[in-house]
Amino acid sequence: MKKLFSLVTFLLFSLVTLAQTQLFNITPAALQNKIKGGWAGQTIGVTFGGPMEFRYNGTMINTYQPVPWYDGYLKKTMLENPGLYDDLYMDLTFVEVFEREGLQAPIASHAKAYAQAGYALWHANQAGRYNILNGIMPPASGHWKNNPHADCIDYQIECDFAGLMSPAMPNAASQISDQIGHIMNYGDGYYGGVYLGACYTLAFVHNDINKIVNEALKTIPAQSNYYKCISDVIRWHKQYPNDWRKTWLEVQNKWSDDIGCPDGVFAPFNIDATVNSAYVVIGLLYGQGDFGKTVEIATRCGQDADCNPSSAAGILGTMLGYDKIPAYWKLGLKEAEDIDFKYTTTSLNKVYTIGYRHALKNIEMHGGKVGANLIQIPLEAPKPVRFEQSFTDVYPVERLWVNKPLKDEYSFQFEGTGFVVKGEMAKWASLDPYAFDLEVWVDGALMEHVKLPVSFTTRRHEVTWKYDLAHGKHDVKLKLVNPTAGYECKLTDILIYQEKAIRVNDQKNYRLGNL
Template sequence: MKIRNFLLSGCLITALCSCGTSQKENLNLTLSKDVLFDKVKGAWAGQILGCTYGGPTEFQYLSTIIPDSVLIPWGNGEIKKWFDGGGGLYDDVYVDLTFVETFERCGLDAPVDSFAAAFLAKEYPLCHANQQARYNLLQGLPPHASGYWKNNPHANCLDFQIEADFAGIMSPGMVNSAVGICDRVGHIMAYGDGWYGGVYVAAMYSLAYVSDDIEYIVTEGLKVIPRESRFHACMTDVINWHKQYPTNWKKCWEEIEKKWGTNDIACPDGVEVPFNIETYVNGAYIILGLLYGQGDFEKTIDISTRAGQDSDCNPASSGGILGTMLGYNRLPEKYKAEMVIVEDMPFNNTVSFNKGSELSYGHALQMIEKEGGKISGSEVKINFQKPVPAKLEISFEGLKLDKRVVVDNWIANFPPIEFEGTGAVIKGELKGENVPEEYVAELEVYFNDKLIEVCKLPLKYNHRKHELFFNYVQPYDKYTVTCKWINPVKGADIWVRDVITYTTDK
């Protein structure tokens, strides 16, 4: 392997190249407008196709590989059937497109408040970090705080990782511009590793415009992530294991599972169970597909799918990144044939594939000019940006799992929970029959008879609080947790599943 230095757009870039040529020679910074549009279209198509391919197995295989004996179906009307079923599979796409619409409406300098307002105005179904962010915004929390880990137990979940595609798609070869967009939008629902997942995906999309070298895209894109972060450490491990086992993705998967497969801190739904929706594990499955797929679209999305866990969103990301590199015209015909059927059908409360591609293409042209590139006649010249690490953020710093207590009963039978530590999460939901949708339950939570919070719990599903209660920041002490429902109504009840308590790693 040779180390090469070269100048590009005034920046000294060091490239590791095993092919005998420098990355300066390999980077294509001049594209025809037709090629640029083809890559934009390939990006969106790749995301949709990957999501559809992995849809039938989403969270069906937890901490296990989907066996080769399990055939993943692909037939006529494969995408349309998900549309006909309500389109909820495509949460990564329709949230993505919401931000595309915001740029179109408000311009490239749209402030975070515009994105938050657009996100809040949509009534499509959401989960995890996105849903908690929606709840936080409805409660009056500012956008920059709605994804912060003290306000969002799902701050490290993959929500922004699966919907940051738009930032990279509109920033060809301009990774730092993509990161800037992620800073504005991603903190609405994420922080720390949860934010880094989106930043990394956006950076890889950006680089996929100008390089046909998957390893370069994966390794160069990682330079936008601080080395001190957990996310960077996990992605680095995957890259190194790929070098160690270059032809055996399943062995690489085993190493990922062994070191990174267990998580008892961030997402409350993943505590002491194999379910894992954290960015780093699912991000590992994105680049697992990219590295071992070797530029083959079907192989790439199949590996990212068979790695398990969020098996629709991970191939959506790897498929979208590879689709950007290949362009729409080079995608396999059997997949494009299904895209044609739905190409003008709007995604849940947003725009269609064709319209989204058109809008992102226009935004990419605007970004190229804004960041010092040139548009002349039928071609564009990109002012390439050397990746710069984003700021360091650490979610749930110092927290350590104390225990998980299964309650699985109505709030009227909630037992006092004793623990020694700094905080707790109470999982459950408000249920109601013949209760007005606008009803909001109020649940008082006490630590040692001290009122910690009056939890407001909307009955309306799209306005719900993802957990009944969470608080990680009490002084270290011995506590007894108790609850009191102060405004019960006939037909409503509060079901409690688990109480998870936390201590510190001191």
């Protein structure tokens, strides 16, 4: 009797659970149209913003500054400036791994494909690549102690594929991002990809940008700076609904201080995921579903002014669907859709098909049903991913200019808890196999013995760094083991860090005239 009662209870519970599961219904044609809209939107957005990339740092792009767009511009740019499309060929690296090995492809396959690819990389991507090529695999390759660019925008510009293959399934996209996003990022840098990936998934379901950006934020831990920044943008949009520039100024005032990226500390340059995601959301909210307004505003926010409109246009293109992207913005698109993106064997037309096939497989993997006339997807309520934070209690306090070649040894002293040594070993486009052999000594002990390749694709983005020293005075010595005629290891500058509480107290005393 007890067994029968238990069976009946289980069946009733299962029926109630099934009844409570909301299904999102979409036709195959509509799903294909939205996936095409997402990939086409990305391509249009990055092409439009390309000429403005990092030309306006810490400032908006003036209204009177024209941004070109004309029939044939897409094809011309794809053929003559293929390196602009890192937003696409990075995505496609991971798409091609899924295509070769299936949706359960191990993270090592993705990591090796991206690390061994022929394209040039920067920031978190290049730091992650160097780590992988030197035996530090994900997730350690993206962790901030191994990667000074952990909070940079990199996975944010590459996450689109995860959202486009997970329609109505933000948590499924997060699972993909948890694996691939940690190849090169951690903390807020990782959250940039989780959040925008979720925006893509919800753009299949909702026709309201406000709903999309609000619901997607539920995938991000509320205690993170990323969550707080995007929440601020949403709040400021309500406060200043008709003037995106006021929200931009609020973001600049509160969120523009980058403490991580060595190129953005003590500089107006900002490639931090948090700020650039804010610009994406500004474009989406103030664009109000208008494709032209969205890409214009996301571009005119400045900084990474090609990647941000690419993300915004990809999300909006998914919401609208390919057919409803205005004809003006698809000028010349047809003649560009069969061009393989450089470093890949995939064109837009190919990824339209491949992306649709991957989405169907992913839907079935997560309990959905794919029919000839109707696709049913269990509609997921967004859940926050785990909390993680980069550069905990790390704060920049000084920049030391060096600007000299390291011929044999170089020493410096500082008071604090960490340092980053920047420099240049590699030359653009160089594939020379030579590598410098460097010893780094801290307080008389060997901290690391590393290779510094002169090849641009395999270079180490920074010379060396350490964040978690005990607070106090430290001596650092760099020793070049193999100086060789014809090669130069140039040291450019050194960043000094200390605990944030100490720095804040010093600043307070300075303002009070006590220092």
